[in-house]
Amino acid sequence: MHIMMSADWFYPSQMGGPSNGIYWQAKAMRQAGRQVTVVATSQxxxxxxxxxxxxxxxCGQVIYTKNPHFYLPFKHIWYAIGAIRKADVAHINSLFYPSSVLLVMAAQLLGKRIIWAPHGELSPSALSYRPRLKRLLLRLFRSISKGIVFHSTSLAETDHIRKHFGPNAAISEIENMMEMPPVVERKARNYLLFIGRLHPIKAIDHLIKALSESVIFRRSDFVLTIAGPDSDGYLQHLKTLAKSVNLAEKINFVGPVWGTEKEQLYADARITILPSHAENFGNVVIESLAQGTPVVASTGTPWQLLESEQAGSWVANTPNELRQVIEYYIQMPSETYHFYRKQATELAHRRFDIYANVAKWERFYEEVAR
Incomplete structure (x- = not known):
């Protein structure tokens, strides 16, 4: 079987979870004996x-295309159509990137099987950005969606797809998985961690407001470390907010981190916090769990599992709810905290190691290709 994958961002780019997630998926399928071609931009x-x-x-044959502008991906489209001609299955990642709909239509004209992965773009929070344009595009997408199989990473995303493409939309739900990183030696430090793209949908402002209302945090030795690339000027907004609530000295903005530095940042943290308004998945959760660090994720993410597995907490992202759960972890007895760390590591490796679970993807592609 020959699988063609499109990607607007692709490893070693680190702009968001899909850049790594698509890479790990392609690599696992290549190791499973499938032929894989990836056409990505050079962003x-x-x-x-x-x-x-x-x-x-x-992970297979890869080309990074240099385009006149990110939203004018002419070379990306050209090379992708050429790759689709030779493939059995076209796996198109992203709904609203300009090339995606054209590649879907090209694959249909060429008689290819198609998988379309929204990667969280159908959540209400995501659709609130440029909503008029997205409503128009969704009408077009619905008109060409016959015969397409959508890939969802969670029950919530499945519901979002059905809402916009109808109750009879063909959907396969497979949670994100990843290549487990090497476990680094922990050097426990008193900081809470947010890591990811700095964008309003991540609700980092709610996290800062939560900490501003916590007497326990203010009086403690704990600080908040915020790591990740800026998006849409959100970084300056966060710095201004931190200063306005007198927390500038207790919040560290460290910018993007990669490789061993990133793994060490996860391992040394008390907890990782994902307060997003919406996430279709959230690879940072798995990355943190893999280093044994519990995660606090918002109910806008599909991470109820953290509660049942005692590897973290799943709470509303209101400042009051976030404050309470952060204080709980700051004051948690050592024995309980180490139990949470053990649970986190075990959960990551059992459920989210892509090589241990690659059979799920093999079955999916085989069913689509029939």
Missing amino acids: DLPPTVPIDRWLEMD
Whole structure:
């Protein structure tokens, strides 16, 4: 079987979870003996990565296309259509990236099987950005959706797809998985961690407001570390907010982190916090659990599992709810905290190791290809 995958961002780019998630998925399928081709843009790549030529990588053949503008992906479309011609299955990642709908239509004209993955773009919070344009595009998408299989990563995302594409939409629900990172030696430090793209949908402002209302946090040695790339100028908003609530000295903005530095940041933290208004999944949760660090995730994310597995907490992202749960972890007895860390590590490796669970993806592609 030959699988073609499109990606607007792709490893080693680190702009959001899908850049790594698509890579791990492609790599796992390649190791399972499938032929994989990836056509990506050159957005946010290190300067050492070759552009506009095919590369043989551990995830298959990959090309990073240099386009006139991110939203004018002419080369991306050209190379992707060429790759679709040779593939059995076209796996299109992203709904609203300009090339996606054109690639879906091209695959239909070429008689190919199609998987379309929204990656959280149908959540109410995501649709609140540029809503008029997205409503118009969704009408177009519905008109061409016959015969397409949608990939959902959670029950909530499945509901979002059915809401916009109807109760009879073909959907396969497979949670995100990842290549487990090497476990680093923990050097416990008194900080809470947010890591990810700095964007309003992440609700980091709610987290800062929660900490501003916590006498326990203010009087403690704990600080908040915020790591990740800025998006839409949100970083300056957060810095201004931190200063306005007199927390500038207790919040550290460290910018993007990668590799061993990122794993160490996870491992040393007391907890990782994902307060987002909406996430279709949230790879940072798995990354944190893999280093044994419990996670507090908002109810806008599909992470109820943290509660049942005693690997973290799942709470509303209101400042009051966040404040209470953060104080709980700051004051948690050592024995209880170490139990949570043990549960976190076990959960990550049992449920989310992509190589241990690659059979789920193999069955999915085989069913679509029939």
